[in-house]
Amino acid sequence: xxxxxxxxxxxxxxxxxxxxxxxxxxxxxxxxxxxxxxxxxxxxxxxxxxxxxxxxxxxxxxxxxxxxxxxxxxxxxxxxxxxxxxxxxxxxxxxxxxxxxxxxxxxxxxxxxxxxxxxxxxxxxxxxxxxxxxxxxxxxxxxxxxxxxxxxxxxxxxxxxxxxxxxxxxxxxxxxxxxxxxxxxxxxxxxxxxxxxxxxxxxxxxxxxxxxxxxxxxxxxxxxxxxxxxxxxxxxxxxxxxxxxxxxxxxxxxxxxxxxxxxxxxxxxxxxxx
Amino acid sequence: xxxxxxxxxxxxxxxxxxxxxxxxxxxxxxxxxxxxxxxxxxxxxxxxxxxxxxxxxxxxxxxxxxxxxxxxxxxxxxxxxxxxxxxxxxxxxxxxxxxxxxxxxxxxxxxxxxxxxxxxxxxxxxxxxxxxxxxxxxxxxxxxxxxxxxxxxxxxxxxxxxxxxxxxxxxxxxxxxxxxxxxxxxxxxxxxxxxxxxxxxxxxxxxxxxxxxxxxxxxxxxxxxxxxxxxxxxxxxxxxxxxxxxxxxxxxxxxxxxxxxxxxxxxxxx
Numbered sequence: 243x244x245x246x247x248x249x250x251x252x253x254x255x256x257x258x259x260x261x262x263x264x265x266x267x268x269x270x271x272x273x274x275x276x277x278x279x280x281x282x283x284x285x286x287x288x289x290x291x292x293x294x295x296x297x298x299x300x301x302x303x304x305x306x307x308x309x310x311x312x313x314x315x316x317x318x319x320x321x322x323x324x325x326x327x328x329x330x331x332x333x334x335x336x337x338x339x340x341x342x343x344x345x346x347x348x349x350x351x352x353x354x355x356x357x358x359x360x361x362x363x364x365x366x367x368x369x370x371x372x373x374x375x376x377x378x379x380x381x382x383x384x385x386x387x388x389x390x391x392x393x394x395x396x397x398x399x400x401x402x403x404x405x406x407x408x409x410x411x412x413x414x415x416x417x418x419x420x421x422x423x424x425x426x427x428x429x430x431x432x433x434x435x436x437x438x439x440x441x442x443x444x445x446x447x448x449x450x451x452x453x454x455x456x457x458x459x460x461x462x463x464x465x466x467x468x469x470x471x472x473x474x475x476x477x478x479x480x481x482x483x484x485x486x487x488x489x490x491x492x493x494x495x496x497x498x499x500x501x502x503x504x505x506x507x508x509x510x511x512x513x514x515x516x
Numbered sequence: 517x518x519x520x521x522x523x524x525x526x527x528x529x530x531x532x533x534x535x536x537x538x539x540x541x542x543x544x545x546x547x548x549x550x551x552x553x554x555x556x557x558x559x560x561x562x563x564x565x566x567x568x569x570x571x572x573x574x575x576x577x578x579x580x581x582x583x584x585x586x587x588x589x590x591x592x593x594x595x596x597x598x599x600x601x602x603x604x605x606x607x608x609x610x611x612x613x614x615x616x617x618x619x620x621x622x623x624x625x626x627x628x629x630x631x632x633x634x635x636x637x638x639x640x641x642x643x644x645x646x647x648x649x650x651x652x653x654x655x656x657x658x659x660x661x662x663x664x665x666x667x668x669x670x671x672x673x674x675x676x677x678x679x680x681x682x683x684x685x686x687x688x689x690x691x692x693x694x695x696x697x698x699x700x701x702x703x704x705x706x707x708x709x710x711x712x713x714x715x716x717x718x719x720x721x722x723x724x725x726x727x728x729x730x731x732x733x734x735x736x737x738x739x740x741x742x743x744x745x746x747x748x749x750x751x752x753x754x755x756x757x758x759x760x761x762x763x764x765x766x767x768x769x770x771x772x773x774x775x776x777x778x779x780x781x782x783x784x785x786x
Contacts, residue, residue, distance in 0.1 A: 251592035255604065258589050258663075262611050265622030265660070268632060272625065280625035281632045321526050328523020340523070343530050346538065351721035351766065353738050354759050357745050358537035361544060361752060385533040388526065417519065446615055448724065453745065466617045470624070470728055482618045489613040493606060 266486060273479035280476075290480040297477065303465035306376075310461060311444035314383035319437045321384070322391025327425065329392070330399045347386045348393075355386060356453030363454060374456025382454040383444045390443065391436035398432035399425075541763075544756035557757035564740060564758065571737040572765070574651060575719035578658040579666075582715050583708060585659070586666035590707075591700070593667075594674040605671070608664050616661050620728050623660060627653050627729065649731035657725040662718060666711035673707030674700060709773055717766055737762050 247255075276285035294300060325344075329337050347355050363378045372378075402425065410420035426433075448463035455464065469475050548554045561568075593604055611619060626632045627648045634644040647653050677700065685695045723738030730736075737758065744755025 246597070247592045247595045251588075251595075255589055255592050258585065259604070259607055261660070262608065262663070265619055265626060266611060266614065268626060269618065269622045281628070281630060281635060321529070324522040325526035328520050328526070331519040332523070340527065340530075343534055346534050349717075349770070350763065351717050353721045353723065353741055354541070354763055355537075357741060357752075357755060357759055358541045359533065360745065361540045361756070362533070362537040365540065381533060385529070388529070421519070442613070446613075448615070448617060463615050463617055466615060466621075467724065470617060470621045478618065478621060482614065482622075485618070486614055489610065493610060493613075497602075497606060 266482070269479050269482045270486065273476060273483045275476060275479075278476055290476040291484075294477045294480045294484075299460070300462075300465055300477070300481065303460045303462045306459060307445055307462040310376075310380055310383055311441050314380055314387055314444050315437055315440035318384050318387035318440045319391050319433060322388040322436055322440075323395050323426075323429070323433050325388065326392045326395035326399060327421070330396065341392075344389050344392055346389075348389050352447075352449035353453075356382075356450040359385065359450070360453040374454060376455075376459050379451060379455040379459055379461070382450050383447065386447070386450055387440035387443060390439045391433075394436040394439060395429055395432040398429035402428050541756045541760055544753050545760045546757075547753065549753070557754050558761070560754060561757065561761055567735055567737060567740055568761075568765075570651070570734070571720050571762075574655055574658070574734075574736065575716050578655050578662065578719050579712055579715045581655070581659050582663050582666040583711070586663055586711065587670055587704075587708070589667050590671035590674055590704075591696075593671055594677075601675070605668075608667055612664050617724060617728075619661060620657050620725055623653070623657050624648065624728055627656070648729065649733045651730070651734050653729040654726050654734050654736075657729040658715075658719045658722065661725065662715040665714040666708075669710040669714065670704055670707040673704050677703055709776075712773060713770060716769070720766065721762065 271283075272280055273290055274286050274288070275283055276287040276289070329340060329344075332340070359378075359382050360374070363374055363381075367373055367378075406424050406428070407417075407420050410424045411417065415423065446463070447461075448467060451461045451464055452467070455461065460468075466478060466481070469478050545557050546553060546555070548556075589608075593601055596604070624631075628634075629644070629646065629648060631648070633647070637644055647656070681699055681703075682695055685699050690698065720736075721738045721741075722736060723742045726734050726736040726739055741755050741759050741762075743749040744751045744758065
């Protein structure tokens, strides 16, 4: 058997974790600093949290981010699931090139996806008379989300026993009914996974939004970018702290739930064997 | 209705929002404002050679540092117990969930001239360092942001290695070092490869990290493209040409890496 890592290895990994977390701790500590300094501690305060909540442009950016993320994730999940089922049922000759095109937004640098979509929107916009804004931002997010949904649903389709669909059809289901009653429940974990990936990618995206949102709509990452350029705003630190704690709590909840489910499954297994 | 037709809406969508934009970039790169064909946008590339070289150089250095730092993390982690592995993977992923702009901003306050690092050095009686607004600061920022993207794929390959392979190697007389060199390392190379792609592409095209930590002194390809579209030097045709050339170099790079990877997989018989 392989040995457990020695002291040296553990210290090394500890140092790397320290490297990953040091900047975040700095952000959190200075969110409570009473002056605007980013490096000299001068006393405890909650002022930055108060001014953060009162800052309507930050709150608006936050709402925009959530709305765009929810809409784009749901639309991308539905479209991506249908697309995956369609691709899966095609001949390889058609499927392979289509999957290659599907992968373009994932392989491409974000900045290239961003500027190329911006060019498309600007040329279409001058013909069809629309401007960059909420609509183009939403379309851009749907576009970069769908490939990830397709990629997370596809493996579940491969695991699906095709006899199940045939059996359902033999028992009198139409294909569509078999799809809803048999295929969708079987691939559900992949769909949910795709939805979560799409939502987080959308919340986190800065580069593509920056090029496709135009001047009037702002997501939270775009707002943060604007704030960092002004260089003076401990409100950013307060915002980071809130976001960090939210993610931390979410992850802990998810992990505890998963651990419990695993325990249950083990318990079941033990019972069925005993 | 046949199930394959379900893909039709997305195929239309891809045509408009995935394929067409790429074609428009190509079209813009080779045309003038009044629609005539031109090579002048492409031939202007020579002027930007230093920026191309710097971008690829900094991305390359960052990728190598990520491998050197990240590989041992993945290897050591794979030998921990299941619970510790789970916990540490969660801890490595947690910072990734915080927007990278915020993480980069944190480094601004650490690295700036009167920042925390220099305060610490001064307190210890050491000379202060000028790091912010230099290429080093940009590399630190990229390594920090992209390190998890290197650790996770390497880890996921190493952790799946069949334990009996180790035992077989040990039974045949291999010590820990040769087990690593002849068994673990060759099998883990595909993980390194996907790590390289996940680090190199965003690194070479970044404009946020170079703007925040390089303070405009370290111009990279991303900044150059940004300037042509939303910045002072508004010229989408030149911007398209730069994006196109960058894209082609990156695709060539990935193609070569993939060929290299396939060779490795055959060599270890996977």
